[in-house]
Amino acid sequence: MTSLDDLPIRDDLRGREPYGAPQLEVPVALNTNENPYPPSERLVKALGEAVADVAGSLNRYPDRDAVALREDLAAFLNEDTPGAGLTSRQVWAANGSNEIIQQILQAFGGPGRAAMGFEPSYSMHPIITRVSGTRWIDAHRDEDFGLEPARAVAAIEEHRPDVVFLTSPNNPTGTALPLESIEAVLAAAPGMVVVDEAYAEFRRAGTPSALTLLPGNPRLIVTRTMSKAFAMAGTRLGYLAADPAVVDALLLVRLPYHLSAVTQAVARTALAHGAELLGTVDRLRRERDDLVGWLRGEGFTVADSDANFVLFGRFPDRGRIWRGLLDRGVLIREVGPPEWLRVSVGTAEEMAAFRTAMKESV
Numbered sequence: 016m017t018s019l020d021d022l023p024i025r026d027d028l029r030g031r032e033p034y035g036a037p038q039l040e041v042p043v044a045l046n047t048n049e050n051p052y053p054p055s056e057r058l059v060k061a062l063g064e065a066v067a068d069v070a071g072s073l074n075r076y077p078d079r080d081a082v083a084l085r086e087d088l089a090a091f092l093n094e095d096t097p098g099a100g101l102t103s104r105q106v107w108a109a110n111g112s113n114e115i116i117q118q119i120l121q122a123f124g125g126p127g128r129a130a131m132g133f134e135p136s137y138s139m140h141p142i143i144t145r146v147s148g149t150r151w152i153d154a155h156r157d158e159d160f161g162l163e164p165a166r167a168v169a170a171i172e173e174h175r176p177d178v179v180f181l182t183s184p185n186n187p188t189g190t191a192l193p194l195e196s197i198e199a200v201l202a203a204a205p206g207m208v209v210v211d212e213a214y215a216e217f218r219r220a221g222t223p224s225a226l227t228l229l230p231g232n233p234r235l236i237v238t239r240t241m242s243k244a245f246a247m248a249g250t251r252l253g254y255l256a257a258d259p260a261v262v263d264a265l266l267l268v269r270l271p272y273h274l275s276a277v278t279q280a281v282a283r284t285a286l287a288h289g290a291e292l293l294g295t296v297d298r299l300r301r302e303r304d305d306l307v308g309w310l311r312g313e314g315f316t317v318a319d320s321d322a323n324f325v326l327f328g329r330f331p332d333r334g335r336i337w338r339g340l341l342d343r344g345v346l347i348r349e350v351g352p353p354e355w356l357r358v359s360v361g362t363a364e365e366m367a368a369f370r371t372a373m374k375e376s377v
């Protein structure tokens with residue numbers, strides 16, 4: 016049998032592991048930070064009609080620049096962050112924010128260039144960075160998972176990275192960054208600064224979005240996704256807001272017609288039902304805060320969370336707890352620093368199942 020090692024694969028890919036969040040069929044899946052609420056019957060009907068509308072012209076390529084979708088996304092962001100004042104020229108969309116990140120690295124990274132992040136953070140940042148031929152530099156988060164501006168600035172000045180990734184709220188810790196940290200990084204960074212806001216809609220009251228920093232900062236990119244709060248992970252739609260010149264740069268690397276007509280139609284329909292889809296966010300936030308309280312009450316250490324998941328510990332053998340939960344039908348994620356586990360926020364029933372399984376597993 017031929018193995019990977021027998022193939023003339025790129026030297027720098029040899030021995031690498033693919034992204035591997037286990038996809039298991041379980042009664043309670045709390046492992047990939049999805050929104051647990053499926054689309055309503057009304058939305059399912061609207062999505063079906065939107066797909067039927069484009070089905071008759073699938074012999075033609077879709078709008079290569081996804082203009083109508085980008086207009087809808089800009090309108091959504093302007094509602095989410097009053098004062099953002101974004102136009103569709105400042106918004107770009109792709110198949111998940113992972114593809115957005117890949118396009119950013121294709122345009123601003125590459126051989127001979129470096130990207131910096133602060134781990135523990137989203138595991139795909141280093142993976143996409145390396146696959147794009149870019150060198151990865153991990154400058155670490157602080158002990159409390161925050162990012163002390165002076166230390167971040169010192170790391171940037173030492174390494175002069177072409178791209179800096181900040182994740183806020185951070186995955187897997189849930190930590191949101193104050194704007195001062197982002198501003199300090201922007202002032203020090205010689206290249207692009209990407210603020211990955213995949214979980215922004217879950218942020219607590221008073222936690223600002225980096226979108227407010229876009230005016231006057233053409234090297235800032237804020238990425239978002241419809242996979243989390245928007246409950247559309249299956250659609251694969253991620254997007255960014257930045258200076259129009261950044262969008263011009265990404266046009267150089269994107270594949271023509273990368274966003275299918277079906278994706279564009281489904282995403283626009285979901286955005287038109289945005290109030291309904293985002294209607295679950297407050298419920299999930301409350302469920303998250305209850306979960307944090309419960310875990311602390313049980314004596315666990317819990318990181319403050321502005322997202323729809325919670326990092327908790329500390330377990331000398333976290334694998335045993337993870338397995339104990341799985342044996343009881345509850346799948347969470349063994350991710351982040353050793354001794355910690357991450358659980359996504361689900362429905363009230365799912366969280367009750369998690370609490371019962373935890374009591375039986377520790």
Ligand code: PMP
Nearest residue numbers: 111112113137186213240242253
């Ligand atoms: N950024 C962060 C911080 C994430 O946690 C994720 C998904 N886990 C993504 C980006 C990618 O999401 P998607 O490609 O579904 O938009």
